[in-house]
Amino acid sequence: MFGLSTPPLPALDLMAPEAISDPQGYFAELRMRQPVYWDPRYRSWLITSYQHTAEALRDERFSSDRIDPYIRKKLSGPETDPLVRQAFEVLSGWMVFKEEPAHARLRRLCTLAFTPQSINALRARVESLCTELLDAIPSSYEFDLITQVAAPLPSIVIAEMLGVPVADRANFERWTALVSPLVSTGLDDPTRYGSVASGMASLVEYFTGLFARYREAPADNLISALLRAAEDEDALSEAELMATCTLMLFGGHETTANFIANGVLALLRHPDQLAMVRHDQVDMKHALEEFMRYDGPGKTVVRVAREDFEFAGHSIKAGQRIFLILSVANRDPAIFEDPERLKLDRGQVRHLGFGSGSHFCLGAPLARLETGIAIPQIVKRFPGLRLAQGPLKWLPFLGTRGLRELRLLAS
Numbered sequence: 249m250f251g252l253s254t255p256p257l258p259a260l261d262l263m264a265p266e267a268i269s270d271p272q273g274y275f276a277e278l279r280m281r282q283p284v285y286w287d288p289r290y291r292s293w294l295i296t297s298y299q300h301t302a303e304a305l306r307d308e309r310f311s312s313d314r315i316d317p318y319i320r321k322k323l324s325g326p327e328t329d330p331l332v333r334q335a336f337e338v339l340s341g342w343m344v345f346k347e348e349p350a351h352a353r354l355r356r357l358c359t360l361a362f363t364p365q366s367i368n369a370l371r372a373r374v375e376s377l378c379t380e381l382l383d384a385i386p387s388s389y390e391f392d393l394i395t396q397v398a399a400p401l402p403s404i405v406i407a408e409m410l411g412v413p414v415a416d417r418a419n420f421e422r423w424t425a426l427v428s429p430l431v432s433t434g435l436d437d438p439t440r441y442g443s444v445a446s447g448m449a450s451l452v453e454y455f456t457g458l459f460a461r462y463r464e465a466p467a468d469n470l471i472s473a474l475l476r477a478a479e480d481e482d483a484l485s486e487a488e489l490m491a492t493c494t495l496m497l498f499g500g501h502e503t504t505a506n507f508i509a510n511g512v513l514a515l516l517r518h519p520d521q522l523a524m525v526r527h528d529q530v531d532m533k534h535a536l537e538e539f540m541r542y543d544g545p546g547k548t549v550v551r552v553a554r555e556d557f558e559f560a561g562h563s564i565k566a567g568q569r570i571f572l573i574l575s576v577a578n579r580d581p582a583i584f585e586d587p588e589r590l591k592l593d594r595g596q597v598r599h600l601g602f603g604s605g606s607h608f609c610l611g612a613p614l615a616r617l618e619t620g621i622a623i624p625q626i627v628k629r630f631p632g633l634r635l636a637q638g639p640l641k642w643l644p645f646l647g648t649r650g651l652r653e654l655r656l657l658a659s
């Protein structure tokens with residue numbers, strides 16, 4: 249009769265400093281007590297357990313099509329800046345926001361670039377690029393791993409894959425940086441629209457020129473391959489080409505930089521595992537999946553309910569937003585033994601860091617190649633590598649788990 253009632257859950261704030269610095273810790277109680285939870289503050293569902301997240305990723309009632317409705321609802325009025333609308337229209341063509349059959353068609357046209365053979369052909373180039381970037385860091389020196397190695401590596405690789413000439417790279421990087429908050433932070437921040445729109449307009453103009461150039465003189469790159477596909481029956485429109493090229497650009501850029509940096513940070517916090525990587529005592533194929541499970545860069549993906557339906561005993565209504573918190577699902581003790589520890593020799597790790605189902609990350613083989621080369625090279629190059637003084641600053645983003653900088657001492 250006097251049984252203890254369960255205390256209510258503390259109020260949650262997805263953007264609270266603790267939720268940003270340690271999402272896995274912050275949401276652990278929620279995952280245990282209410283793995284499918286209606287958050288009144290964000291007017292959204294939060295899904296945090298592995299099982300429910302995996303199910304939702306594969307369930308078509310959780311729709312990925314959320315940009316077109318946003319454009320219709322918020323950006324259709326005459327007061328909308330045409331450049332802002334253009335930026336969102338490019339985004340709305342991304343396959344990651346498409347439903348079938350449009351999604352499968354776009355994906356099929358890009359898969360050739362990501363076969364194991366195509367990715368393996370990049371190995372030597374990625375190795376030498378990584379060596380060059382590391383050579384530029386003097387030893388006994390404090391440096392930011394992100395700006396000096398982790399970010400330039402994937403960004404140069406994807407620019408080369410697409411066919412962006414070296415001379416254009418600085419401008420290309422600048423515009424990409426302007427647009428990137430749109431991709432990383434979600435859509436609810438109109439204060440950033442101005443710079444995002446101008447960055448996207450410059451990218452659109454630049455890619456239009458590049459399409460014309462490779463139409464005239466095809467070369468061995470992804471843009472030429474997509475243009476060839478555009479001449480087939482299943483033609484890609486100019487807008488679809490633009491969407492696909494920008495998706496490749498953003499999909500593979502900051503995510504991979506954070507994969508590398510989060511992995512190095514995890515190693516510095518687990519010296520026994522660091523020693524194993526330094527002495528080639530781990531199978532990197534499995535170790536990469538454990539880095540992703542432990543603290544991967546893909547923190548959250550968003551879905552919208554396509555219709556009213558029941559899920560895990562809850563009534564989800566058409567149009568409601570759902571956050572699938574991958575990084576919290578990846579530490580679910582119901583699935584992973586001792587989930588709070590990085591154990592590079594776990595063997596097979598079935599994490600959700602690259603998503604699951606039809607939208608499973610197309611670029612995963614490339615991200616694995618780059619990170620699998622970068623992490624061992626970095627820790628072997630500097631045997632006394634350690635964290636520099638000062639607090640770690642995590643980016644206040646919902647979608648991505650990444651550091652603003654990772655200052656290290658090279659010795």
Ligand code: HEM
Pocket residue numbers: 312343344345355406495496497499500501503504507544545546549550601602603604606607608609610611612614615
């Ligand atoms: C560690 C790095 C990466 C992480 C953590 C990551 C994560 C993800 C996730 C979680 C999804 C699924 C999104 C959803 O279901 O809504 C996804 C999709 C996608 N990613 Fe990645 N990604 C990474 C690297 C890359 C790279 C290097 C590329 C390409 C160059 C890329 C291209 C894509 C594309 C095209 C999709 C959409 C696939 C589809 O809709 O069918 N990603 N990624």
